[in-house]
Amino acid sequence: MRKPLDPDMFDPVCPSELVPIRVGDKWAGLIIQCLEGGPRRFSELRIPLRTVTPKVLTASLRSLERDGFVLRTALPGPVRHVEYRLTPLGRSLLPLLATARAWAETHLDELLTAREAADRAR
Amino acid sequence: MRKPLDPDMFDPVCPSELVPIRVGDKWAGLIIQCLEGGPRRFSELRIPLRTVTPKVLTASLRSLERDGFVLRTALPGPVRHVEYRLTPLGRSLLPLLATARAWAETHLDELLTAREAADRAR
DNA sequence: CGGCATCCCATAGGATACTG
């Protein structure tokens, strides 16, 4: 049984781009949280990540793999099947990502308000 | 009495660039931690931040100000004097930055080891 | 299915020099 992913995180209405906290590159944080519930395949990752292109997703996964956050496993068989899973090191980032999410939930609108006011003032 | 800053944070031997956690732009996290101990002037910030150029420091401070993390105050008087201080919103990032630092202290060498191994394998 | 090859562009950020 796989843990469902928080839908808000990928909601274009609340783009993570506005959150001034990033883990790795643009997609790494989301990827790691996608993998929290267990291994995922390449195309499974593309679904919640909607707008990510294969090239960029590959690059991000390779980077995560290189730094020991993610383990890539190509399963044998007639059909091609590749799995990505978190390593313990990758899992060590989960509390941080949860904290970042919590920060965003309680403070992001303050940021937005301040930005709006600053932009209106000039 | 101003709280001394952690020297390791700015040590080129442990460049924060390797830490896959960023708050805002390249310098924002360091700036915020520089301001933790109280208001600082422009040129005071340049000292721990050693390699930052004035242009980039200005840009980062403007961005932090725009988003309500930092308050800029130009004090009156014959000599020019500008102070930067954290707002409550800016302070709300401090626990996050502390967590990031803690992560780096306990896991950064794992990352480095994994990266080294991955680079040697290819 | 799980990518890679190619092209392209915007932006971040650094170097250097100058100023009110």
Added chain:
DNA sequence: CAGTATCCTATGGGATGCCG
């Protein structure tokens, strides 16, 4: 002192199309 002004480049990331 606290910035601006210019210029320059690296790279992150997107678009598109092809492949075993």
